[in-house]
Amino acid sequence: MSYAEDVIRLAVGGGTDALLERIGDRRVVMIGEATHGTHEFYRWRAEITKRLIAGYGFSFVGVEGDWPDCARIDRSVRCHDDGLSDPRAALTLFERWPTWMWANEEVADFCRWLRWHNAAREPEARVGFHGLDIYSLWESLREILDHLRRSAPDALAEAASAFRCFQPFGEDPQRYAMATRFVPASCEDEVVSLLARLRSEAGADFAAVQNAEVVAGAEAYYRAMVRGGPDSWNVRDRHMDATLARLLAHYGAGAKAVVWAHNTHVGDERGSDMAAAGEVTIGGLARARFGADQVALIGVAGGPGTVIAGRSWGGAAEELPVPAGREGSLEGILARHAPPEAVLPFPPDDPPALLTDPIPHRAIGVVYRPEREPFGNYVPTVLADRYDHLAWFATTRGVRPLHTLHSDVHELEAYPSGV
Numbered sequence: 001m002s003y004a005e006d007v008i009r010l011a012v013g014g015g016t017d018a019l020l021e022r023i024g025d026r027r028v029v030m031i032g033e034a035t036h037g038t039h040e041f042y043r044w045r046a047e048i049t050k051r052l053i054a055g056y057g058f059s060f061v062g063v064e065g066d067w068p069d070c071a072r073i074d075r076s077v078r079c080h081d082d083g084l085s086d087p088r089a090a091l092t093l094f095e096r097w098p099t100w101m102w103a104n105e106e107v108a109d110f111c112r113w114l115r116w117h118n119a120a121r122e123p124e125a126r127v128g129f130h131g132l133d134i135y136s137l138w139e140s141l142r143e144i145l146d147h148l149r150r151s152a153p154d155a156l157a158e159a160a161s162a163f164r165c166f167q168p169f170g171e172d173p174q175r176y177a178m179a180t181r182f183v184p185a186s187c188e189d190e191v192v193s194l195l196a197r198l199r200s201e202a203g204a205d206f207a208a209v210q211n212a213e214v215v216a217g218a219e220a221y222y223r224a225m226v227r228g229g230p231d232s233w234n235v236r237d238r239h240m241d242a243t244l245a246r247l248l249a250h251y252g253a254g255a256k257a258v259v260w261a262h263n264t265h266v267g268d269e270r271g272s273d274m275a276a277a278g279e280v281t282i283g284g285l286a287r288a289r290f291g292a293d294q295v296a297l298i299g300v301a302g303g304p305g306t307v308i309a310g311r312s313w314g315g316a317a318e319e320l321p322v323p324a325g326r327e328g329s330l331e332g333i334l335a336r337h338a339p340p341e342a343v344l345p346f347p348p349d350d351p352p353a354l355l356t357d358p359i360p361h362r363a364i365g366v367v368y369r370p371e372r373e374p375f376g377n378y379v380p381t382v383l384a385d386r387y388d389h390l391a392w393f394a395t396t397r398g399v400r401p402l403h404t405l406h407s408d409v410h411e412l413e414a415y416p417s418g419v
Helices: 004-012 016-023 039-056 067-077 087-091 105-119 137-151 153-169 173-182 188-200 206-225 231-251 282-290 330-337 370-375
Strands: 028-031 060-063 128-131 257-260 295-302 305-309 318-322 341-345 359-362 378-381 389-393
Touching (some): 016 389, 039 257, 039 389, 067 087, 067 105, 067 137, 067 206, 087 105, 128 231, 153 188, 231 257, 231 282, 295 359
Parallel strands (some): 028 257, 028 295, 060 128, 060 257
16 A cells, blocks of 8 residues: 555645644653664754754653663753763763664763853753663662662661572673572562662652662562563553653643653553563553643654664674665665654544554664664554654664664663664
8 A cells, every 4th residue: 555645745834843833731751762873863862952942941751771871961951060061971871772872972072062052041940861771770779778878878778688688699680580480589578678768768869769669670570580571671661651640740731841762661552562462561551641632742763774783692883774764664664755854743633544543653762783674673553643753864873872882781681672
């Protein structure tokens, strides 16, 4: 089936200015990416976010990254006394594989702009940068211990108990996960007790409570990972959804958020085969929590070029070739009929067949093997159900990593394929 007329019709009503008019009043704008390593996706997402911040009063950016690492970026971009004066320097301190996902020149350029933007504002009006993800169990435990030593030494015993429970596993989540699978070795009780203690303290530090939420979420995630099925994916996306809601409440009345994450998290699960697999996404959860009229979900698609990824979990970052989209895929259709760059809005009434037919839509994670492209990397998608808008780039190239040294892998391989 030819979708040429559908693509032309959507492109005529598109464009960046029209997109901003449609999404500027939303409480949450989620902007996706079809890979974790494509320059065009990161550049365009940053430019849209700058305009949402400067012109529409958005309060913070929440990303598919770890809370402690992003807290270091946040202190820099919000000009804290204990923050690094150059956000790029803060980004170079990312150590968890895949470092290039956030430690790249594209994110550094955006964060430098954000610090410049914030420097002219009162501290309480500065725009934040926060990690929504779940992986930083040991780092978050250490942050909690440091906080309690300074502010609440009487609560140290509870935190130390949780820390000691995890110590035998040597900061190796696979060892912990396997232990919970085959022997009764769970640290769940200690973590729940710690979280309850921090939540109950009057005037509790927001960052300390959030680190405790990460520890609780990560512990549940690792236990779920070894059982298989959708549970681990859902623990992770529900954690990101809850973190987003806590941040909006923390920023106060009228707060608005931009979220950066992979299409597989941003898109509503009901628009793909994820719902049938029992999986949820932060996009679908946000629509349910805040109302679909308060949330904008923007998917991103790209054509041939290159991408930064690893050939295996924990492997060195490489610039790998991305072929043209396969025949009949969204990428193949757009390459044939769309302009080189386009923003396509999805009309709520009388959507064309391109938006209502199930179409394969490419998804590349941090692990990518181009030779397997014909057999995978595509998610069956009904665009009108999955997103509100789509950005398209006909040619692509990899992001520019800040460092290419091999980094330690502290996590089990994320499913599917590191997204």
